[in-house]
Amino acid sequence: MAVRETFDILTKPSVKIILKQEVNANTKANLGTVKKLLYAEELSMNVTTSICSVFIELINNVRMHSAQRKRSDAPLGLLLVGKDDNCIYLQSMNIVTDDKVADIDTKLNRMNSHIKKELRMYYKHRRRFENPNQDSDGAGLGLIEIAKRAKTAVNYEFRASTEGFSLFTMLVVFDKGGA
């Protein structure tokens, strides 16, 4: 799927946005609300757990990568949860400094080039060596977890914003049937 199409998907009349979550420095991942919304969809436990996993990792990713993270009063980004008859969509949006773009792009490209089985191995490998420093800028486990749980490749895009900054969006799609 071309990345530009991600916005088209979420603005389709058939897709209903069921949650908008502004992310700031103090945002707690409100998994209770997400679960309640997902229960209404009667998804399998497996799909629900996968969506919750990605929801948490996307919030963390916005926190870690947002160019506004040094300003405690500013929103860091936005998370949307959408649905249509067949899929659940999670989309994160935040501003990043342009010097981060190449690094994030490389990491996500690498994730998307792996098949699921390889991602599982890669996750295990990275877990052995990752430093659990909460201020790390997303060295990898969170992104690998997102890629592992997504139905398809993770769609992402950088759009030039004001000078030196870009809008970074990620879209992760889940099949309600669990495929």
Place this chain on the structure above:
Amino acid sequence: MEMKIELPKTESTPYVLLDAEKSYMTFKGECYSENTIDFFRNITVWLTDFLASGFTELDFDCELEYFNSSSSKLLYNVLLAMDESAAKGKKININWYVDKGNDVIIEHGEDFKDEFKNVNFTIIEKL
């Protein structure tokens, strides 16, 4: 070493019981706190002291419904310490409880089991 530490379950952290007298540990609930390092700090200190004591056997019931990637790393460190102790002759039993059909948590259990061969690691699917 504190003989017993008990932490209540919160929205983003599990119920924790560390009991040196009974050689028993349990985690029960969800683990996705933004401050996972802080959450695991006392657990790690207690476990390090316990593993250095004269114990012969440890039972660990792990019943996590969900955990995030940073908790995964810290849980890995907990299991690694146990595995290293088991390699030195201690008997360590880990019961990984998971709801039937929760393939995400089953997969994590399988990966940990594959990683740590010196402990007795059992995946138990609950009906």
